Amino acid sequence: MNMRYSLSSTSALLAAVSWTCFSASFAFVPSTVASTVTTSFISVRPCTPHTVSSSTSLCAVGALVKKAKEQELRKYIESGVEEHVMEKYNLLKENLATINDETLADQVVGPLQESLTRRKGTITVIAEYKRKCGFNPTGLIHEMHVPELLSPSFREYGASAIAVMADPRMGGCDYDDIRHFVEEQRRAKMEVPGPLPVINNDLIVDELQVARSAAYGCAALVLNLPTLGVEQTKVLLKATKAVDLESIVAVSSKEEAQTAIDSGARMLSILHLGTVEDMVAAVDGLVIPEGQQVCKIANILANNDQQLQEIEDAWSVRDQGFNSIWVGEALYKGGADPNEQPGGIIKSMKSKSSLKFASPKAARGRGEGAREYLGDILM
Known part of the structure; x- marks a missing residue:
């Protein structure tokens, strides 16, 4: 103890x-x-x-x-x-x-950034865990979606990282949830697939939270540039590096994205933008320092319906050059439906299908891409 x-x-x-x-x-x-x-x-x-x-x-x-x-x-x-x-x-x-x-300014690609950045034409998935959800009348995700079950499922179905919204008010989670995910992933050390890195998506505002993230076994954390401001973001970027953690800097415009890169960010999360076109515009033409790599992460917003348009959004941002997607509430829209459980949705988003070849009819289980929508992919 x-x-x-x-x-x-x-x-x-x-x-x-x-x-x-x-x-x-x-x-x-x-x-x-x-x-x-x-x-x-x-x-x-x-x-x-x-x-x-x-x-x-x-x-x-x-x-x-x-x-x-x-x-x-x-x-x-x-x-x-x-x-x-x-x-x-x-x-x-x-x-x-x-x-x-x-x-x-001169950084080596870290393990998380490497795992999120694959060859062109592919997409990786950051699966976010949160208990609070806007699609359930109770305001919570289905009771079957607990860390003990989701952690191995995220790994099995191909997520590249797990994020935990460790803020009780916003996500209904805390640092004990981080610990549960970290411990379960560590037990998979000798397995295939191996352990996934865990990202702290608490509202990081102070160095003590950075230290706490490291102490609880996180591989990375999220910093929000629009709210922190440039100088405080730099302070926390340095603090994160001081305990060998990686940082994902959240931005909501092209100007903020460039500022984040200039401040030392090497992983960008594009959020608060409702359309794929807006997210693409926010990363188009960014100036990246010579010899450096920047991982571009698109936040896939959950739509207020029972369809799975989010899967097409994932395919679309992949076709537009994003390296990874951050998926939260969309994973839990299906509740207990076995065909739309979080693992199946992750696998669907990573599938080989593309908007260039798959019809929206696939969302109703018909046509090219239907198998991917249902998470029933035979590779």
């Missing part, structure tokens, strides 16, 4: 975390919001890829989410930070001295 530091032992950490993010938060929180903030750990992503429409006020949502995350992080520190997390945090602080802008 992991020992925890007492409240008195973590008071200095609490002060350090508060001060580290104090100035950064005011750089991108509107003055009307900043005046109401008493403690600025943090600024966080205004929303997740599947929770806010383009008409939503992102600033307003960002302020609310920031406040909730601020309180959550403070409670975590005051309750006593686990010893193995503190060890990672101390290591992070020690290693930060060796990491500068030049380090971020």
Whole structure:
């Protein structure tokens, strides 16, 4: 059992975390919001890829989410930070001295980026786990979709990575869910297919969360550039590298994508864009430093219907040159339907079919591509 530091032992950490993010938060929180903030750990992503429409006020949502995350992080520190997390945090602080802008500018492709980047004409899948879902009247995914069952299923059906939305309010998950996925994947070390990397999709706003992600066995985490701002994104990119984690930087425009690359990001997640055309436009013509590689990840939004248009969206972004897709709620639309269970949807998205050859009739089980839609692919 992991020992925890007492409240008195973590008071200095609490002060350090508060001060580290104090100035950064005011750089991108509107003055009307900043005046109401008493403690600025943090600024966080205004929303997740599947929770806010383009008409939503992102600033307003960002302020609310920031406040909730601020309180959550403070409670975590005051309750006593686990010893193995503190060890990672101390290591992070020690290693930060060796990491500068030049380090971020000249990077070697990491294991996760390599696993997400395959030959042209193929697509890899990041399968996201979250308990909260907008397609079920209860607001939760089907009860059969638990980490113990989904973790081996994601691996068996060809996902390249697993993401966990470890935010109780937004995704209904926490760091124990990360631990369950990491431990189950590690047990597959001598199997084929082997273990999948686990990505933390918590609202990362502070170095302590980076250390906690590493301590719980994550391979990478997500940073949201629009909310963090450029300078704080750079700080957290360096912190992530200090504990040998990889970073996926979330952006929602071409300008942000280029800024992320210039800041040292080598994996981009394109979100908050509702159409394939918009996602393609956000990565078209990006200037990539010589000798560097950038992995482009498209977030596949879940449609508000019972069809599986998301599979065609996956084929389309693949045809347009994306390396990987991030799939969340779309995996759980089918509930307990055996033909539309998460593994089958993953396999369908990775199939050899293309919009150039498959008809939309396939969604109804007819015509070219129907087998792929039903997840019944014989290779």
